[in-house]
Amino acid sequence: MKKNIALAAVASLFLFAACSKSNEKAEDAHAGHDHAAEASSTEEVAVEEETDNVASADNTVLEITIKGGDDMKFDLSTIKAKAGQKVKLTLVHSGKLPKASMGHNFVLLNNGVNETDFAAKALAAKDNDYIPAGSANEIIAHTKLIGGGESDTIEFTAPARGAYNYICTFPGHSALMKGKFIVQ
DSSP: OHHHHHHHHHHHHHHHHHHHHHHHHHHHHHHTOOHHHHHHHHHHHHHHHHHTTSOOSSSOOEEEEEEEOTTSOBSOSEEEEOTTOEEEEEEEEOSOSOHHHHOBOOEEEOTTOOHHHHHHHHTTOGGGTTOOTTOGGGEEEEOOOBOTTOEEEEEEEOOSSEEEEEEOOSTTTTTTSEEEEEEO
């Protein structure tokens, strides 16, 4: 019986030692791995793949339909265009609730405009579809405020290259209803 226990103990030690060495080898191999380089190359690939989906900036009009529903979400989190391209954007309210309780708009902000600060100013602009008076220099384009089943179409020229924020300025919506307008 003592022999069996001793044999089991020795076998366990060999097994433990073998597992420990393979973990050390894996950790050594893993330690030399550059996660930052891997993440960077992954991002580059993703950016390269995304640019293939951007329409050219010639005379082509980029037609976009973006939907917002009673769940307080836009169906597009990213929109891409070329600098100087004509954009025809249609906002569709896919929900059923009225404008007074679940209105939506699309507001494309200029670079450098803080979306949280802008949304806070918009709270006081109920009579103007939650677009603050005197904010023309902060906005590239915006739709009117719409309710369930309604839509609004706007046309504008895509600004200079960069990443711009868009939001819904109806009270409380900008935290969820937002996205990036990427101009290349």
